[in-house]
Amino acid sequence: MAPAQYPISQAHAIVQAQFQAQLQAHGLTFNPTAKRFPPKPPAPFKPVELLPTARRKRPKPNEKHLPEKASAILPESALYTQLLDLEARLDAALARKKVDIHEALKNPLCVQKTLRIFVFNTFSNQNRSEPPTWTLKIIGRVLDDGEDPDHPGFFQRPSPYPKFSAFFKRVTISLDKRLYPDSNIITWENSRSSATHEGFEVKRKGDQEFSAQIRLEMNYSPEKFMLSPALREVLGVQVDTRARIVSAIWHYVKARKLQNQSDPSFFHCDQPLQNVFGEDKVKFSMVSQKISHHLFPPQVILLEHKIVLSGSSPVGSACYDVMVDVPFPIQRELSALVANVDKNREVDACDESICGIIRKIHEHRRRRAFFVGFSQSPLEFIKALVESQNKDMKILVGESGSGHNADKERKSDFFKQPWVDDAIVRFLNRKPAVGSNVPGST
Template sequence: LERNLCMSRMPHQGAPMGPPGTPYGGSPAVRPGLTNQAMEASRKRPAPSQQQIQQQQAVQNRNRKKPVGFPGPNEMPGRQMDMREAQSDPTIGSNRCPGCSTVSLHSNILGFFLPFLSISPFSPFCSAKRRKMADKILPQRIRELVPESQAYMDLLAFERKLDQTIMRKRVDIQEALKRPMKQKRKLRLYISNTFNPAKPDGEDSEGSIASWELRVEGKLLDDPGKMKRKFSSFFKSLVIELDKDLYGPDNHLVEWHRTPTTQETDGFQVKRPGDVNVRCTLLLMLDYQPPQFKLDPRLARLLGIHTQTRSSIIQALWQYVKTNKLQDSHDKEYINCDKYFQQIFDCPRLKFSEIPQRLTNLLLPPDPIVINHIISVDPNDQKKTACYDIDVEVEDPLKAQMSSFLLSTANQQEIASLDNKIHETIESINQLKIQRDFMLSFSRDPKGYIQDWLKSQSRDLKLMTDVVGNPEEERRAEFYHQPWSQEAVSRYFYCKIQQRRQELEQALALRNT
């Protein structure tokens, strides 16, 4: 065993030998007087390929790396020891017991080989590539060695299933957010008025005129939201029409219309002089989002829809076409109008893509909400407040939660940190498995394992030094007595003669000029 180890570390003696071309470890031998030029291209050794270069770099990186949990080459007991040191070591002397000598010898041999026990160049330690789910999986061999690891694999399978479920839910939420999410609620409208009678004579003349004040307010019923929505945000416009006979044609209308710069308010207030009951009409136009339209009476009777969004109306039309089989059997793009469609669209046949354009003349603004109210100035009248419930559409509170769920990154950092810990633990386990296999193989058959290891190191050395051929065969004289050697020598000298002839011709040509 020691002899094999020493021979593996001894350099070759004598001149380097090899087949024609660049010999192994030396420069080509040439005849005296001939320039040292490369031989014919057919006999050249090929340049190393990209794959060979990568293999060389991988071997060099592997030999430079230090295994986890093992001492380095300059540390005890894993430093590289010459066998002469091992022989001179008193702990390996013949005076020790055979068992102690064997243990010490094994320790020294391990000290020689441990620096070469390296991490595979394709392991996570050697690449900065993005870690994947597969990197968390324990190898089957480790699971067989440690039965308790099955619990970890069960958790990993559950995590994968949970991730898939969350991913599907995120996609569903993204699709749901693209559609309007509305919820019907009740808006309670409060219409109240107060009367300020005229003051007696002798007091301030400015306050002697009787007047009344009308207030329009409202709130959502059972609103669970913390942020209360302003009353004016539900409406696009509000018109209060007073009695024209009392206030004339120029002062009987009070109007409010939404503008881009409108500031929301909790109510509206109107104050006018008067001491008699006043009839008024309130016209409230809801602010629909998305916009809604009132259908033409003929189309409304056909579809059973009074007011709806444009997309819902087109969808209802398509449902009517499918139910009544109006789509052309030969050209699916066209619709054969029945008698109702002919009355509405005024044509026997049309493309379905033309319907949105034709609907423009059939869609009208929605009807306003009309409320008739009497402003009472009777001081004995106790019922001066009227309540009305209006159906309105508000944003679904679930939409805000869905948006916050998609935008939330609070747990991402914690999840990433835990993933990194899992990857590091798995890498440590895999490295410990490599070390365990090394120790087990060495303990079962030290001699055979070291011989296999030397063969592996020899192959790595061949890749690192770009050796072509088999150096072991090239060391023997029989290698050069094969038929190819005569042809190689002839070609070699022929190339040298041709090269020398070209040089002489060039020299003579320069002399003649």
């Protein structure tokens, strides 16, 4: 859309003609209707989201330091400075230890313990008029050293180890399809459950005995694999993680001095390794890829329990032992230590109190400097103070530092300089504001 044309006044036309004549005398031209580019708008502010539970910022280290002038007044403050240096070294040491602990927690050490699994069933109302029911229960617990699982309070005592369901990726219970055609398969998956459990139970109505199949798939973290017979013969390991398997191959090569002397990135294969890789020479970087077809999911645990509905209840208290990996006891202590170190509310409160005291010391030092300066030379001090305040006042009202001189601008000769004509034309040709009463606006 073309810009609107506004009628110009006679004074405006005279000034514009004089200005163009001056420009032509210097070989220049001026087009007042030329398109002007509007000033670039400022970049929008990035919105800041205010969180209701925003954490308080920790005081900066320099906020806790005394100023040099205050230190000179208080010789005893050297002890405080030494304490700050000691605190800085202590914080640096704690930060390094926290990093080491976090790295250790990423790859926790594990020990093998025995997980004892109990499988049994209970029943009720088998010889009564009410509908008969039965309940299949699968519970388990990690055995600690010297712990008696036959003790009556075995399951009542708190355990420091993970609960039973944490050791399994998937649990599948298969019932007799003829008796329960619509719900004969019951499946529990660890990925769909956020909580861990001490065990599982399945309750159904029925008065006929049958055999239930239980399938337990282990949950390894990190993931473990079962080795092929050829790789098992080389390493003597049946189930392990990929990283440990690759490390074991490296130790095997190093122990038998199979590394290529001319090119250390390769190693020669003896007969057992040739049965695994099918080559005479293999590159170390390709070991993890080449052993993939020698790694299989670990075997599942298959249990069978006969649902018995007569005799004493519970029935069939069979138990099975499975070796599982549990976190090393020190891991729990390290986690608790990191949690306690992070909860430094008391330290933060002390830091805030110290910063408040330092700010008060700053204020008292300034007051002391004021009175000391006044007591030494009252007249010169008052003159310097008045001059400083006068300069500050001029800056505030815009008389100093803005390039304007009010006394000079009051003289009539000030507006007879060569730049005045150009300034008037620019003023008259500026884009009028909406709703303004300046010349050129409607």
